[in-house]
Amino acid sequence: MAFIAFVILRAAVVPRSFGEYGHYRGLAISEIASRPVAFAGHDTCEGCHTDVLDQKKLGKHMVVACEACHGALAKHAEDPGSVPPVKLDTAILCAHCHEANSAKPKGFPQVSTVDHSAGIACNTCHQPHRPKIETGVKK
Amino acid sequence: MEITRRRLLVLLPAAAVAWRYVLAGTPEASPNYQLTEHWWGMLIDIPKCIGCGSCVRACSEENDVPEGYYRTWVERYHVADWKIERPEVESPDGGKNGYPPHPDSNGKNFFVPKLCNHCVDSPCTQVCPVGATFISPDGVVLVDKNYCLGCRYCIQACPYGCRFLNPKTQTAEKCSLCYHRITKGLNTACCEVCPTGARQLADLKNPQDPIHEFLKTHTIQVLKPHMATEPKVFYNGMDGSVR
Numbered sequence: 001m002a003f004i005a006f007v008i009l010r011a012a013v014v015p016r017s018f019g020e021y022g023h024y025r026g027l028a029i030s031e032i033a034s035r036p037v038a039f040a041g042h043d044t045c046e047g048c049h050t051d052v053l054d055q056k057k058l059g060k061h062m063v064v065a066c067e068a069c070h071g072a073l074a075k076h077a078e079d080p081g082s083v084p085p086v087k088l089d090t091a092i093l094c095a096h097c098h099e100a101n102s103a104k105p106k107g108f109p110q111v112s113t114v115d116h117s118a119g120i121a122c123n124t125c126h127q128p129h130r131p132k133i134e135t136g137v138k139k
Numbered sequence: 140m141e142i143t144r145r146r147l148l149v150l151l152p153a154a155a156v157a158w159r160y161v162l163a164g165t166p167e168a169s170p171n172y173q174l175t176e177h178w179w180g181m182l183i184d185i186p187k188c189i190g191c192g193s194c195v196r197a198c199s200e201e202n203d204v205p206e207g208y209y210r211t212w213v214e215r216y217h218v219a220d221w222k223i224e225r226p227e228v229e230s231p232d233g234g235k236n237g238y239p240p241h242p243d244s245n246g247k248n249f250f251v252p253k254l255c256n257h258c259v260d261s262p263c264t265q266v267c268p269v270g271a272t273f274i275s276p277d278g279v280v281l282v283d284k285n286y287c288l289g290c291r292y293c294i295q296a297c298p299y300g301c302r303f304l305n306p307k308t309q310t311a312e313k314c315s316l317c318y319h320r321i322t323k324g325l326n327t328a329c330c331e332v333c334p335t336g337a338r339q340l341a342d343l344k345n346p347q348d349p350i351h352e353f354l355k356t357h358t359i360q361v362l363k364p365h366m367a368t369e370p371k372v373f374y375n376g377m378d379g380s381v382r
Contacts, residue, residue, distance in 0.1 A: 022270075023273065029275055032315060033318055033323075036319070038328070039325075039332070064334045065331050067197070068332040068333070072201065096191045096236075101241070101248075103217075103241060103250055105186055105189065
């Protein structure tokens, strides 16, 4: 009788999928995997913004994913009409990567923003998707 | 067939066990995702890290990490020429907002991104009394927040300090290697936004993954190898002073 009670109690208390893959609840894997994403991924962005992709291919920012600067845009990708991307302040954003710092790799392009632009927004001179200023291609 | 008391005693437990498996179903992370075909890890290329903090910001946003807590963070090391064994290490706000220039231009300065090492022999999963933290069949150390008691044993056990107690849910939390993304074929949020490729997601079971060539041709280290946890976050160009 005690054994039957134990079996019934165990079946009631232990989660159904416990032990399916190991000493844990197997359903936890699919629960964690089913969470929604915030960052859409650059492939999603490039599906629509082909003009920007063409510009990026010509410059060093080719390897920088769109959401590295523009932030999480999965909601925008789902509904581009109602969720516009946030306007960026390039004077702050660009400095995250390009402000001079002795801990950064020596070959990485870096400037002292105070000396370089005195706080002027970087996109006044540089086109962020193709940042190198070339003769006749300014902005 | 006559049901005697002896037969009933044999049949009831068997039926209970069978019913559990009927109810459990076969949970799968994603329709086309096969758990047994992957073995996830990450490569950190220290000489490429610029300490911009993009990874920390992206991780916080993607995973709804509470303010003041970090699933990944970036440390800045300052190693004076004459005291390599005692480096200065700082990580204000987890390096989320980048770093101002270091006042001491002598010695060497560099950045080291840190996160859960998704150890093969992870101490955190071994100490969990209820099986709320576990290694998935594809090699990711995860936390089942619906089953976690919040006892903090795993937080104490992690030799890398990668876990914390979420103040809202009162459950243990850590890097999930963006499990909800990688099972959908996406990159982790930190790797997605890393502007220099200092972080790269690696599928060690995929023979086409560039990680294999990289591991063959570079001198790779892991954090605290003496702990024998077999970490799956591999560091390239790591200075001997890094802890």
